[in-house]
Amino acid sequence: MTTAFxxxxxxxxxxxxxxxxxxKPAIVIDTNIIVSAIVFPxxxxxxxxxxxxxxxxxxxxxxxxxxxxSVLQRPKFDSRLPLAKRLLxxxxxxxxxxxxxxxxxxxxxxxxxxxxxxxxxxxxAATVIVTGDNDLLVLNPYRxxxxxxxxxxxxxQF
Numbered sequence: 001m002t003t004a005f006x007x008x009x010x011x012x013x014x015x016x017x018x019x020x021x022x023x024k025p026a027i028v029i030d031t032n033i034i035v036s037a038i039v040f041p042x043x044x045x046x047x048x049x050x051x052x053x054x055x056x057x058x059x060x061x062x063x064x065x066x067x068x069x070s071v072l073q074r075p076k077f078d079s080r081l082p083l084a085k086r087l088l089x090x091x092x093x094x095x096x097x098x099x100x101x102x103x104x105x106x107x108x109x110x111x112x113x114x115x116x117x118x119x120x121x122x123x124x125a126a127t128v129i130v131t132g133d134n135d136l137l138v139l140n141p142y143r144x145x146x147x148x149x150x151x152x153x154x155x156x157q158f
Contacts, residue, residue, distance in 0.1 A: 023057075024055065024056050024057040025055075025056055025057065025126075025127045025128075026056065026057045026058075026059045026098075026121075026124045026125050026126040026127065027052050027056035027057065027058055027059065027126055027127065027128045027129075027130065028058075028059060028064075028117055028120050028121045028124065028126045028128070028129040028130070029048065029049065029052055029058060029129075029130045029131075030117055030129065030130065030131035030132065030133055030136065031064065031067050031068050031071055032131065032132050032133060033045045033048055033049070033130055033131065033132060033150055034049060034068055034093070035068070035071050035072060035077075036132075037049040038072065038081070038086060038089045038090075038093075039072075039077050039080050039081050039086070040080070044150050044151060044154065045150055047150075047154055048130055048150045048153055048154060051153070051154065052130065052153075053096050056128070057098050058096065058097045058098065059097065059098050059099075059100045059120060059124035059126060060097045060098070060099055060100070060120070061099065061100055061101070061102040061116065061119070061120045061123075061124075062099070062101075062102075063102070063116045064116055064117065064120055065099070067116075068090070069090060072086045072087070072089075072090055073086070073087075098124075100120060100123050100124040101123070102116070102119045102120055102123045102124075103123060104119040104122045104123050105119065106118040106119040106122065108139065108142070109135055109136060109139065110135050110138075111133070111135035114133060114135050114136050117129060117131070117136060118136070118139070118142060121142070121145050122143065122145075126145055127145060127146065128145065128146045128147075128148065128153065129142070129145060129146070129147045129148070130148060130149075130150055130153045131147065131148075131149070132149060132150060137149065
């Protein structure tokens with residue numbers, strides 16, 4: 001399967017967008033939330049993404065971006081939204097996120113595949129992780145980082 005973007009391809013985002021996002025607190029949004037926002041735009045996940053993009057610097061890493069790009073290309077979403085529109089949404093999102101080089105090695109999550117989100121939060125100096133994944137939610141707070149569900153993010157002031 002070919003992904004739309006590989007590591008390092010987010011650097012095409014404008015310098016002004018990067019400068020603006022540097023003055024906002026950082027946030028990590030789990031893949032499941034972003035996929036839901038793109039595939040089901042009337043969902044609460046889209047409200048999370050909009051709030052996050054307006055009030056935070058949404059950070060991604062090479063591995064979280066690769067996962068997102070791969071999941072969005074799954075044929076099971078074709079009936080909800082054509083692949084071309086999903087890839088267009090990914091392109092738009094790439095212009096509005098900040099890529100972080102992750103060097104931390106984290107092994108605290110009971111699901112090893114989710115450690116990449118914790119490492120991103122640490123290296124990206126995130127204040128919040130928004131997720132629907134119970135393996136991450138049980139860690140709240142994680143090293144002073146709020147780990148919350150989408151519904152809690154929408155109603156809380158972090």
